[in-house]
Amino acid sequence: MNKIVWLTPLALLICAQASAQTWVLTDAEQGVEKGNWQISSQKLKLQGAPFSIEQKVLHGGKQEGSKIITITSKDGLTIVLSPTRGMNLLRADGFGVRMGWDSPVKEVVNPAFINLESRNGLGWLEGFNEMMVRCGYEWTGHPTTADGQLYTLHGKAGNTPASRVEVEVSEKAPYEIKVRGLLKETTFKKADLQTMTELRYVPGSNSFSLNDVLTNHADYPHDYQIIYHSNFGQPILEEGSRFIAPLEKVSPFNDYAKGGMNSWNTYSGPTKGFDEMVFNLTPLGDASQQTVAAVVNKAGDKGAAISFNLKQLPVLTMWKNTDTLKQGYVTGIEPGTSYAYPVTIEREQKRVKQLAPGESTRFELTYTLLHNAQQVSEVEKRVADIQGDKKTTQEETPIAKE
Numbered sequence: 001m002n003k004i005v006w007l008t009p010l011a012l013l014i015c016a017q018a019s020a021q022t023w024v025l026t027d028a029e030q031g032v033e034k035g036n037w038q039i040s041s042q043k044l045k046l047q048g049a050p051f052s053i054e055q056k057v058l059h060g061g062k063q064e065g066s067k068i069i070t071i072t073s074k075d076g077l078t079i080v081l082s083p084t085r086g087m088n089l090l091r092a093d094g095f096g097v098r099m100g101w102d103s104p105v106k107e108v109v110n111p112a113f114i115n116l117e118s119r120n121g122l123g124w125l126e127g128f129n130e131m132m133v134r135c136g137y138e139w140t141g142h143p144t145t146a147d148g149q150l151y152t153l154h155g156k157a158g159n160t161p162a163s164r165v166e167v168e169v170s171e172k173a174p175y176e177i178k179v180r181g182l183l184k185e186t187t188f189k190k191a192d193l194q195t196m197t198e199l200r201y202v203p204g205s206n207s208f209s210l211n212d213v214l215t216n217h218a219d220y221p222h223d224y225q226i227i228y229h230s231n232f233g234q235p236i237l238e239e240g241s242r243f244i245a246p247l248e249k250v251s252p253f254n255d256y257a258k259g260g261m262n263s264w265n266t267y268s269g270p271t272k273g274f275d276e277m278v279f280n281l282t283p284l285g286d287a288s289q290q291t292v293a294a295v296v297n298k299a300g301d302k303g304a305a306i307s308f309n310l311k312q313l314p315v316l317t318m319w320k321n322t323d324t325l326k327q328g329y330v331t332g333i334e335p336g337t338s339y340a341y342p343v344t345i346e347r348e349q350k351r352v353k354q355l356a357p358g359e360s361t362r363f364e365l366t367y368t369l370l371h372n373a374q375q376v377s378e379v380e381k382r383v384a385d386i387q388g389d390k391k392t393t394q395e396e397t398p399i400a401k402e
Contacts, residue, residue, distance in 0.1 A: 019171060024166045028164065041175065046175050063107035065112070066082060066084040079091075083165045094369060097371045098234075100130075102325065104326065105126065116152040117150055121152040131230065133231075134195075140338055141343055154227070177202075182197075186217075216357060224354070225338045226338075229319075233331075236296070243333070245292065246386035253277070270329045274323050279318045283310060294376075296370065345400045349399070
C-alpha cells in the first residue's frame with residue numbers, strides 16, 4: 001500500500017497538457033458543474049477508432065437530476081456510468097453482446113430519493129439496476145445492527161454522488177479515455193474515506209479497466225470493505241450458461257444455497273419462484289496472484305470476464321438469481337475483500353481490512369466482453385492454466401450463519 005501524492009491543480013494541468021486533454025465536469029469545492037456536455041474524436045481531430053463522450057442530466061421521476069456519462073466507440077463498446085450513483089457502471093455493450101441486466105428498477109435513481117435505512121436497511125435495492133456497483137467502502141454486506149448503528153445493505157459508496165468528475169483523453173494513439181470520479185464517505189467523528197475512481201477505455205477495444213484508489217484521510221485508523229458487485233443477464237445468461245474460475249474451494253452462503261451445490265456453477269433459464277442463491281468462493285491466482293472469473297453462454301461464443309488481483313481482492317462471491325425476466329434474471333460475479341455477510345461476521349472471521357491515517361490502497365479490475373468462440377476459449381484456457389492439477393474442494397457447510 002502506498003500513500004497518494006496529491007498534486008496541485010496547476011501541477012495536474014501541466015501534466016495533463018503534456019500528453020492529454022482534461023475536462024472537469026463537476027467540482028463541488030470550486031463550484032463547477034458542466035451539466036450537459038459532449039466531445040468527440042472528430043471535434044478533437046484525432047485519428048484512429050472514432051468515439052464520443054457525452055454527459056447528460058436526466059429528468060423525470062426518481063431520476064430527476066441524475067447524470068450519466070456515455071462513452072461511445074463506433075467499432076468497440078458503448079459504456080454508460082453515473083456520477084450521481086457512485087460512478088457505477090450501468091451497462092457496457094458492443095459486438096452484438098451486452099454486459100448488464102434488466103432490473104425492475106428502470107430509472108437511474110437519484111440517491112436523494114433513496115433512504116438506505118428503509119426496509120430494515122434494504123433501501124439500497126430501490127436503485128439497484130447497474131452492471132457494476134461499488135459496495136463499500138466503509139462497510140459492505142447484508143444489513144445488521146451493531147455498535148449502536150444500522151449497517152445498511154452494501155454500504156453507501158454506490159449511492160454517493162461524485163464530488164469531482166473529470167474526463168481525460170490522451171493526445172497520442174491509441175487515444176485512451178479516462179473518466180475519474182471522487183467519492184467521499186465523510187462523517188464527523190466517524191470516517192473520512194475518499195476513493196478516486198477511474199475507468200480506462202481504449203476506443204475500438206472489447207475491454208475496459210477500473211483503477212480505484214481508496215485513501216483514509218482521517219487522523220485515526222479506519223476499517224474498510226469493498227465488493228465489486230458485477231451483474232450479467234441476457235444474452236450472456238441463459239439456460240446452460242456456465243460460471244468459470246480457478247478455485248481452491250466453494251461453499252454455500254447459507255443453508256438454502258446448500259440445495260444448489262450440485263449445480264452451483266451452471267444456470268437454468270428464467271424460473272418463477274427461484275430465490276437467490278449465493279456461493280462463497282476462494283479463488284486461485286497465477287504467480288503474480290492475477291486471476292479471472294467469467295460467465296459464458298451455452299454455445300460458448302458469448303461471455304463476460306473479470307480479471308483482478310488476489311492481493312487486492314482476495315475473495316469472490318457468485319450470486320445466482322435466475323428468477324423471471326420481469327423480476328430480474330441475473331447473476332453476479334463479485335470480487336471483494338469480504339463476502340456478503342454482515343460486517344460483524346466479517347470482523348469475527350478477520351476479513352475486514354484497515355487503513356492507517358493517510359494510507360491508501362488500490363483496486364484494479366479489467367472487464368472483457370467476449371463476443372466469439374475464440375475469446376471464450378482463451379479465457380477457459382486461462383482458467384485451466386491457473387487451476388492446473390489442483391482440485392476444487394466443495395464444502396457443504398456454510399462458513400457462517402447470519
